[in-house]
Amino acid sequence: MQDAGxxxxxxxxxxxxxxxxxxxxxxxxxxxxxxVMSSPPDPEVITGIRLRYLEAARAAGRTEDDxxxxxxxxxxxxxxxxxxxxxxxxxxxxxxAFAIAALHYTYEQYRQxxxxxxxxxxxxxxxxxxxxxxxxxxxxxxxIHAGHNCWVEPEEERFVTKELIERSCLVGTAEQLAANVRxxxxxxxxxxxxxxxxxxxxxxxxxxxxxxxxxx
Numbered sequence: 001m002q003d004a005g006x007x008x009x010x011x012x013x014x015x016x017x018x019x020x021x022x023x024x025x026x027x028x029x030x031x032x033x034x035x036v037m038s039s040p041p042d043p044e045v046i047t048g049i050r051l052r053y054l055e056a057a058r059a060a061g062r063t064e065d066d067x068x069x070x071x072x073x074x075x076x077x078x079x080x081x082x083x084x085x086x087x088x089x090x091x092x093x094x095x096x097a098f099a100i101a102a103l104h105y106t107y108e109q110y111r112q113x114x115x116x117x118x119x120x121x122x123x124x125x126x127x128x129x130x131x132x133x134x135x136x137x138x139x140x141x142x143x144i145h146a147g148h149n150c151w152v153e154p155e156e157e158r159f160v161t162k163e164l165i166e167r168s169c170l171v172g173t174a175e176q177l178a179a180n181v182r183x184x185x186x187x188x189x190x191x192x193x194x195x196x197x198x199x200x201x202x203x204x205x206x207x208x209x210x211x212x213x214x215x216x
Contacts, residue, residue, distance in 0.1 A: 016070060020105075022052070029056035034070030036193070038105070041075055041170050041180060043187035050188035072191040073184075074098075077170040077177060079207045086171045087162035094204050095169040096152045096160040097197035102168035103159060104145050107132060111144075120163040128159050150198045177208075178215035 001007050017028035018036040028035050035053055039045050050071055057069070076098040078091050085091070107129070109115040117125050135143040147153045152160060165171060170180055170192075181192065196204035 026056040030060035036072045038074040043183045046187040070190045094200045099164045101149045174211040177212045
């Protein structure tokens with residue numbers, strides 16, 4: 001197929017590696033040209049991840065200038081209307097799937113490694129764990145990620161709180177979101193990969209394209 005022109009490896013294609021833990025990040029730093037992962041939209045967190053990646057790259061003998069490295073974070077974005085709350089019904093519909101996916105990940109960290117959740121989840125954590133543990137252990141790995149990044153399961157709607165939305169998603173006015181993007185870029189983020197829910201995907205992406213991108 002390559003001889004017939006269906007596949008080309010020249011020029012060399014960059015390889016971006018999805019990695020969420022330290023071992024996978026080290027492999028990405030050794031073999032890849034960039035990192036794809038999901039981080040809270042916090043410049044300090046972004047800076048820390050970038051520095052760890054570059055340290056691992058140097059330890060692996062990579063000598064490229066730091067600018068070679070592409071750092072992509074998964075998130076979603078909702079542009080608020082004037083006076084709209086960050087947990088309005090519309091916002092919940094347009095970013096709830098990503099917010100609850102962050103809770104799925106937090107539970108996996110707790111379940112597999114015993115890591116305690118952040119304090120902002122204190123009010124919902126015990127109820128969330130109890131709900132998941134109603135599913136038998138041999139099927140629970142499937143239940144944890146039901147609807148993951150696509151929709152919110154009806155019984156999980158109550159866990160999409162204002163605090164979860166604000167900590168895990170990019171929600172604000174167009175001007176606030178443009179400033180957030182600039183801050184994340186200054187911290188070392190190269191790209192944002194937006195993951196709106198299936199039902200609202202075109203509406204969300206059009207809103208970002210028309211109202212936020214021109215301000216960045």
